[in-house]
Amino acid sequence: MATLSMKRVIGTALLGLALSAPAIHAKDAPVDGQLPLEELRLFADIFNQIRNSYVDEVNDRELLENAIRGLLEGLDPHSAYLDASSYDHLQTNTTGEFGGLGLEVSMENGFVKVIAPIDDSPALEADLRAGDLIIELDDKQVKGMSLQEAVELMRGPQGTKIVLTIVREGINAPFEVTLTRKIITVRSVRSKTLEPGFGYLRVAQFQTKTAEDFRRELDKLKHANKPLKGVIIDLRNNPGGLLQSSIQLADIFLNDGTIVYTEGRVPSSKAVFKASSTEPADTTPLVVLINGGSASASEIVAGALQDHKRALVVGTQSFGKGSVQTVLPLTQERAIKITTARYFTPNGRSIQAQGILPDIEIQRARIQPLGKEAEITEADLHGHLSREDGEESTSRSRKKDGRSEASLAESDNQLFEALNLLKGIYLMGQRVPLKATE
Secondary structure, three states, rough: OHHHHHHHHHHHHHHHHHHHHHHHHHHOOOOOOOOHHHHHHHHHHHHHHHHHOOOOOOOOHHHHHHHHHHHHHHOOEEEEEEEOOHHHHHHHHHOOOEEEOOOEEEEOOOEEEEEOOOOOOOHHHHHEEEEEEEEEEEEEEEEOOOHHHHHHHOOOOOOOEEEEEEEEOOOOOOEEEEEEEEEEEEOOOOEEEEEEEEEEEEEEEEEOOOOHHHHHHHHHHHHHHOOOOOOEEEOOOOEEEHHHHHHHHHHHOOOOOEEEEEEEHHHHHHEEEOOOOOOOEEEOOOEEEEEEOOOOHHHHHHHHHHOOOEEEEEEEEOOOOOOEEEEEEEOOOEEEEEEEEEEEOOOEOOOOOOOOOOOOOOOOOOOOOOOOOOOOOOOOOOOOOOOOOOOOOOOHHHHOOOHHHHHHHHHHHHHHHHHHHHHHHHHHHHHHOOOOOO
C-alpha cells in the first residue's frame, strides 16, 4: 500500500512539473501530444526502489534534484541544472572575477573537456590546451561525475593545490599537472603595439563591458600610432560569454547587415541581430586570430567579420559551439540553463559542431632561427663608394631590428604570421594602379 501511495505521489508531482514547465513561455510552447505515462510510472518505481533499498538513506529532495539534473545533462553538454552554488558561480563569472583554476570546460563522453584556459590563470601557466581531457581530479575518477560536481572539485580556496590527470591527443599516456588555485580576475580586453602602426587587441572573454573596453583600447592604439595601419584581434582560447557583447563588438566594424541569427523550436528563440548605423563603422584593416579554443561568442564575431569580408580570419578551426543557452530562474537561488537555439553566421553557416574555418590556416608551431649567416654586402667591402645622400652605409650584419621579429616568431608563430598578413593588407590598400602611358 505504501508503494502504491508513493507511485501516486511521484506520478502526480511529475505530471504537475511537466504541465507547468511550458508556462514559462506558454504562447511559444510546441504541442507534443500526451505525456509518456508508462515511462513516468517506471520512474516512480525506480524512485521508490532507491528510496527503500539503497544502502544509505537518501532524502526525497536530493533524489528529485538528481533527477532534474539528469534530465538536463542528458540533453547536451551545455544544458544544466543550477543549484544555489552553481547559479552564483554563473552570475559571478559574467562580472569577470571568480576563484579556481581558470578553465572553461564541458563534458564529453563522461570526461571533462577543456574548451580553453583563461588568460593569466594557473591553467594557462600550466599549458593546459583546448581539447585536453581531464580524467582524474586528486585521484578521483571524473567518469560518473556530473560537470557541476567536477567544477566544484576544481574550485577552492586561493593557494590550495589540486592534481589533474590529463589525456592529450598525440601523447601516449596520461600525465599529471599540479595547479595552485587563485582568484581569477578576467581582464576582458588587452592591447599593445606590435610594431609602429600595427596594433594588437586580445579579447579573453565576452563580459558585460567587453565592447566598451574594446573601444577604449582601440582608441588608445589610435592615439599611440598615427596612423594606425592595422589591428590584430586575438580570439584564441576565448570560450565565449555574453551574446550581446559579441554583437556589440562586431558592430564596431560593420555599418549594416546581419551579425548573427538564431533558430529554435519556439518563436522566441528565432531572432536576427543586425549592425547598427548610429555610428560610422571603424575602417581599420583587420586580421582575426582563432583556434580550437575559440568558442561561442568569439565564433560569432569571427564569422560575422569573415562573411562581410571585413577581416581576414587566420589560425585554426574554431571549437564549434554554435548553440544558445537560456538561463531560466526557478527561484532566487536556483535556475536551469537550457539550450534553446542554434547560431548561424550572416551567410547562413551553422557554427554548431563545425566552427569557423580560417581563410588562411596557420598551425601552432615551434620556430627556431637557423642563426645569422655571414652575409657580405657592398657596405662590408673595404673602400666602397659612399651614398649620394651623405648617410653612412650600414652593414646588413649590424642590423638590430631582426632580433624582435625573430623573438615574436619563436614565441608565437601564429601571431607573427598574422602580423605579416596584416602588413600585406595595408600595403595592398596603399597601392595605386599605374596610369596607362600614351
